[in-house]
Amino acid sequence: xxxxLPLAGVLVCFLWPRRAKPxxxxxxxxxxxxxxxxxxxxxxxxxQRYAVGGWGAxxxxxxxxxxxxxxxxxxxxxxxxGISVYSSGYFGRKTAAVFWPLWxxxxxxxxxxxxxxxxxxxxxxxxxxxxxxxALVALAGGADALTAAMRYLLVSLLGSLFYLLGVALLYHxxxxxxxxxxxxxxxxxxxxxxxxxxxxxxxxLKTAVFPLHFWLPPAHASAPAPVSAMLSALVVxxxxxxxxxxxxxxxxxxxxxxxxxxxxxxxxxVLWGGIQALRQTRLKLLIAxxxxxxxxxxxxxxxxxxxxxxxxxxxxxxxxxxxxxxMFMAAGNILRFGGHDRIADLDRVAQRLPLTLTAxxxxxxxxxxxxxxxxxxxxxxxLDAALYTGQWWWALTLILGGLLAAAYVFKVVGYAFTxxxxxxxxxxxxxxMEWTALLLALAAVLLGxxxxxxxxxxxxxxxxxxxxxx
Amino acid sequence: xxAADHSWLSLASRWVLLLLLSALAVGLGYAVLCxxxxxPGLGExxxxxxxxxxxxxxxxxxxxxxxxxxxxxxxxxxxxxxLGVWSLGSIPEQCESPPPGPVLNMLPRLLVPVLxxxxxxxxxxxxxxxxxxxxxxxxxxxxxxxxxxAGWCPDVRLxxxxxxxxLAAGLGMFFTVGMVLILVGRQLLEYPPALAxxxxxxxxxxxxxxIGITLAALFLGGRPDKERLRRRFSH
Amino acid sequence: xxxxxxxxxxxxxxxxxxxxxxxxHTHLLRxxxxxxxxxxxxxxVLVALAGRTPGASxxPVPHAMVITGIVVAISATAxxxxxxxxxxxxxxxxxxxxxxxx
Numbered sequence: 001x002x003x004x005l006p007l008a009g010v011l012v013c014f015l016w017p018r019r020a021k022p023x024x025x026x027x028x029x030x031x032x033x034x035x036x037x038x039x040x041x042x043x044x045x046x047x048q049r050y051a052v053g054g055w056g057a058x059x060x061x062x063x064x065x066x067x068x069x070x071x072x073x074x075x076x077x078x079x080x081x082g083i084s085v086y087s088s089g090y091f092g093r094k095t096a097a098v099f100w101p102l103w104x105x106x107x108x109x110x111x112x113x114x115x116x117x118x119x120x121x122x123x124x125x126x127x128x129x130x131x132x133x134x135a136l137v138a139l140a141g142g143a144d145a146l147t148a149a150m151r152y153l154l155v156s157l158l159g160s161l162f163y164l165l166g167v168a169l170l171y172h173x174x175x176x177x178x179x180x181x182x183x184x185x186x187x188x189x190x191x192x193x194x195x196x197x198x199x200x201x202x203x204x205l206k207t208a209v210f211p212l213h214f215w216l217p218p219a220h221a222s223a224p225a226p227v228s229a230m231l232s233a234l235v236v237x238x239x240x241x242x243x244x245x246x247x248x249x250x251x252x253x254x255x256x257x258x259x260x261x262x263x264x265x266x267x268x269x270v271l272w273g274g275i276q277a278l279r280q281t282r283l284k285l286l287i288a289x290x291x292x293x294x295x296x297x298x299x300x301x302x303x304x305x306x307x308x309x310x311x312x313x314x315x316x317x318x319x320x321x322x323x324x325x326x327m328f329m330a331a332g333n334i335l336r337f338g339g340h341d342r343i344a345d346l347d348r349v350a351q352r353l354p355l356t357l358t359a360x361x362x363x364x365x366x367x368x369x370x371x372x373x374x375x376x377x378x379x380x381x382x383l384d385a386a387l388y389t390g391q392w393w394w395a396l397t398l399i400l401g402g403l404l405a406a407a408y409v410f411k412v413v414g415y416a417f418t419x420x421x422x423x424x425x426x427x428x429x430x431x432x433m434e435w436t437a438l439l440l441a442l443a444a445v446l447l448g449x450x451x452x453x454x455x456x457x458x459x460x461x462x463x464x465x466x467x468x469x470x
Numbered sequence: 471x472x473a474a475d476h477s478w479l480s481l482a483s484r485w486v487l488l489l490l491l492s493a494l495a496v497g498l499g500y501a502v503l504c505x506x507x508x509x510p511g512l513g514e515x516x517x518x519x520x521x522x523x524x525x526x527x528x529x530x531x532x533x534x535x536x537x538x539x540x541x542x543x544x545x546x547x548x549x550x551x552x553l554g555v556w557s558l559g560s561i562p563e564q565c566e567s568p569p570p571g572p573v574l575n576m577l578p579r580l581l582v583p584v585l586x587x588x589x590x591x592x593x594x595x596x597x598x599x600x601x602x603x604x605x606x607x608x609x610x611x612x613x614x615x616x617x618x619x620a621g622w623c624p625d626v627r628l629x630x631x632x633x634x635x636x637l638a639a640g641l642g643m644f645f646t647v648g649m650v651l652i653l654v655g656r657q658l659l660e661y662p663p664a665l666a667x668x669x670x671x672x673x674x675x676x677x678x679x680x681i682g683i684t685l686a687a688l689f690l691g692g693r694p695d696k697e698r699l700r701r702r703f704s705h
Numbered sequence: 706x707x708x709x710x711x712x713x714x715x716x717x718x719x720x721x722x723x724x725x726x727x728x729x730h731t732h733l734l735r736x737x738x739x740x741x742x743x744x745x746x747x748x749x750v751l752v753a754l755a756g757r758t759p760g761a762s763x764x765p766v767p768h769a770m771v772i773t774g775i776v777v778a779i780s781a782t783a784x785x786x787x788x789x790x791x792x793x794x795x796x797x798x799x800x801x802x803x804x805x806x807x
Contacts, residue, residue, distance in 0.1 A: 052539040052659055059515045061539045098557040105550050112543060120770055124543045127777045131547060131784060135554030138788060143795040150733065150788050151801055157740050157781055158727065164774065165720060165747045169501060171767065172754040175511050194501035487728060495721040502713045502750065509757045511764035528765035529772070537769060544773050551780030555787040604772055681776075688783040691790065 024100035028084035031107065035077040039070055049117070058176035064117035068314070072114040072241055075318050079233050079325045079440065080107050086329050086436040087226040090336075095139060102139075106132040106230060113238050119167050120177045122242055123160065126206075130156035133235050137223040148218035155205060155215040159239070162202030166195040183249040199246060200258070206239035209262075209299060210269035213292045217276075220288035225332020228284065232291040233325040237317060240298055244310075247302070259303040266299025267397040274404025278411065283331045283343050286408060287324070290367060293401060294320045297382065300394050304385045312381025319374030319444050323363035326441035330360040333433050343415055355434040357413075362441035364409035369402045373445045524666025525597040533602065534670045538659045542648070545641040545677060548684050552637065556693040578620045585613035593678050597667065603640075603674035607681025614686025633694070637687065640680030643673050712753030719746030733789040733799045737782060744778045 050063040065073075084103070091099050109128035116122050134156065138149040171177050173192060174185040186192060208216035220228045273293025280286040294316070301313035333356040366373035379398055386395040516528050516536070523531040533541050589609040596602030647669055648659050661669050687694075723743030727736055748771045755767035793799045 055519070055536050055660075058512060059519060059536050061537055095557075098553060102550065102553055102557070105546060105553075108546070109543075120537075120773075121540055121543070124540050124547070124773060124777065127781065128543055128547050128550060131550045131554060131781060134784065134788070135550065135557055138554065138791070139557055143792075146788065146792045146795055147801055150785070150792050153781070153785050153788060154727070154736055154740065157785075158743075161720075161740070161743050161747055165498075165750065168747060168751045168754070168767075171751075171770075172505055172509065172511070172757075175509060190501040190504045194498055484729065487725065491721050491725050494724075495717055498717045498720070499714050502717060502754070503710060505754065505757075507707055507709075507757060508759055509754075511755060511758065512766045513758050513760070513762065513764040516765050528762070529768045532765050532769035533772060537766070540769075540773050544776050547777050547780050551784045554784045558787050558791050604776060685779070688780075688787075691787050 024096075024104060025084055025088055027104060028081050028107075031111070032077045032081050035073045035111075038065060039074060041065075058178050058181050061121050062117040062178060062180075063115045064179075065115055068241075068244075069114045071314065071318065072237060073111060075237070075321050076107065076110050076114070076234055078443065079229070079321050082325060082329075082436045082440045083226050083229055086229070086332075086433050089433045090224065090226055090332065099136070099139060102132050102136050103226075103230070106136065106235070110234055110238060114241060117179050118177050119170065119179060119182070119246075123164050123167060126160055126163065126238070126242070129235060129238055130160065130206075133227075133231060136227040136230065137219055139227065140222060140224045142222070144218070144222040148215075148222045151215050152219040159202040159205040162198045162205070163242075166197075166199035166202070169195040169198070179245065179249050196258070200243065203239045203243040203246075204265070207236055207243065207295060208292060209265050209295065210272050210292070211265075213269065213273075216292055217285055217288040220291060220328075221282070221284040225284075225328055225335065228288070228332075229325040229328040232288065232328060233321040236291065236295060237321060240295070240317070262299045263303035263394060266296040266302070267394065269293060269296025269299070270397055270401040271296075271404070274401055274408065277408040278404065280408075281343055283334065283412065284328070286343065286412065287327050287331055290327075290405065290408065291320075291324060293405065294324070294367060297379070297398070297401065300382060300386075300397065303391060304382070304389055304394065306385050306389065308381055308388070309385035312378050312385060314378075315374060315381060316378030319366050319378055322440050322444035323366040323373075323375065326359050326363040326437045326444065327367075329433065329437035329440070330356045330363070333437060336433070343412055353434065355438050359434070359437035359441040361409075361413055362438075362445050364405075364413060366441070366444040368405045368409055369398075375444070522663040522666070524661060524663065524668075524670050527596060527598050527600065527602070529600070530596050530602045530670070533604075534673060535659075535661065535666065538644075541677075542641070542644045542659070545644060545680065548681065549637065549641055552684050552687055555688055555691060559692050574620045578616050578622070582613045582617060585609055585616070589613070589678065589682065593674055594671075596674065597671065603677040604681060606674075606678040608685065610678060610682025611685025611689075614682060615689045618686060618689060633683070633687075636679055636683050638680070640673075640677035640684075643676035647673055707757075709753050709756045712756075713750050716746045716749030716751075716753060719743070719749060722746075731800045733785075733792065733801065737785045737789065740785075741778065741782060744774065748774055 050065075052061045052063060087096075087099060087103065106129060109125050109132060113122060113125040113129060116125060130153070134149050134153040137152060138146055167177060169191045170182060170186075173189065173195075174182055176182055176185070205212045220231050223231060270293050273289050273291075273296060277286050277289035277293060280289060297316050298313045301309040333353060337353055337356075362373075366375035369375045369379040379402065383395050383398055386392060386398070513528075516532060519536070520526065520528060520531055523535045525531050525534070589606040592601040592606035592609060593603065594601075596605065644659075651660055720743050723739045723741075723746060726739035726742065730736060730739065751767045751771050751774075755764040758764050789799055792801075
């Protein structure tokens, strides 16, 4: 249901462009309700499997909802609602007519992706996601956005093709594209190794892990603000989610070597992203590099491997989604207000946009990993897992990353909080844009206070149980 | 032009790249060769279930019935691409080009009716021989491209809502059938065996139209601009 | 070696060839074409290996997958071409700026 509703919204918005905005908002609310309903069902009855067309795997396609997919869906729903409200204030009428169908397509693709249990179906959803994302980036017009969108498209297609070749090899080795069936049948063979390599490479490219991250900062920075929020918060979750699923279900035979490689790449991303973020002069680019760094943390969970580590990584992912969306929205507000996002000139903003600044600071707290935010909880769990398994060098990376994040957040906040003598002539920033940023940032912080419930959610369906208990 | 094209990679690094990629190719080739030489795949499952699927062509059965959900998403992909192309700008000066030469003048008149007939045939025959919505849609798209190349311009009344309805029809029909089936109490896209053939044909018909028009619209490369069309038709 | 594997190896070859072209060339049209070649390579692998069935008719599921894949590739190519034209219009060259490749 959660997939069909946004698709319905697309159709309606496409056919009635004049009314696109209210229709889009109504659809957004509807999707949140659907996800809540699904959540209720999963909590009551455990993980759900749904055979589309009544055939069931391996002939048909199955949809699967366990705690992990539910968590992804819920984060998408919350952030999606925030983005929808924000966008209703951001875009003018003409762009809005094209924006809403594209955005709803993106949301539909995300929901379809998180619910799918079929690796070829995942390919189709990945493509739907990628194309809508590229089209949304290009909405900003202008040379920067268009070249970034072009690069993003080529990268996205490349990653998908690698992934598809892996799917081809897996299907032809074992005769199915259903994840559960593949998990039963898989055994080491050159084809499987090749598939692992291909699919990982493709998905790493799409998640912008160092050194394949080069496409992300320009794309996220030059897109319109709500689109940047979508990309950094939600779209990057998608390829990571697929990698996670594959890793847990189909590739558990690899163990140490590949995991350490992922961890190394993640650590490099954390450090490189942090350093680059410090060097930026424009706010949106800083935030984009921060995304690269934060995504690196997620990959530290691969070498750590315990279920505690996974939950920590996912907690970080969720907090990041909320915080990053808030940050980009704040940046969008500042951009709308002053017409530029040069960090050095932010000092004129403080008095006029208090809500936005608070939002940015709160989001920054979560990104840095200060208590009591969601980011802190995630990092704490990862640290704990690192010390528990005796791999202390990852703990070092976590701490260093936190310091770098503190540095670049303070850089922005420092400039912003010093009041200047000369203020800009300001454009009006619609109230809803400020409030959504604030609320999302607040949610990121609150995640630190309400930890038991999301963690329990992740246990439904035992995706991390089995060979990874600990 | 050639030299400038490869300028960002020095000769040495290009050889390294070639070496690396050859290693990749050898590795992949080896992986492929290690696959067993006889593997039924899902062919047997398809053959077992094909009578209840409503069609006898196995590929159509897989596309429209067993894995119909993929096809639904795929119609979405087509629409997204079109939306993306439309969002990039209006049609470049297509409809205002000079009148076509003699070949292009005659060719559409001869070919387009034939193409439309072929498309209809492909759609119909897809149920029991190679063919189906995508094939028919491609032929229809080709007909559209031919018309556009010959300088035909769509009537301005057709360009707004009716165009969008046709474009959305493929996805819409899939969606509607799916919803109706859910309301009746079945799973999404679970066709009752008696009606399966008819439902598939219905969906395919809408999809063919959609695909054909989408392809032609993609060829145009931009959003049809009502104002400019109106001006062109006024003189 | 059965002819099925010959086709599959050709698919692998196309894939690698396309990848090389994608990395080496900087003109956007060539990049788009390279992606298409890679896609054709993957589709060839999918379809060729479907012919390993013991009976007379090949496995239809990879065929359906390839049809889906072709449609996706067409849509993506259309979007890419339109985007390329716009990049050309805005920047005057049909290439991605190299400084941003860091």
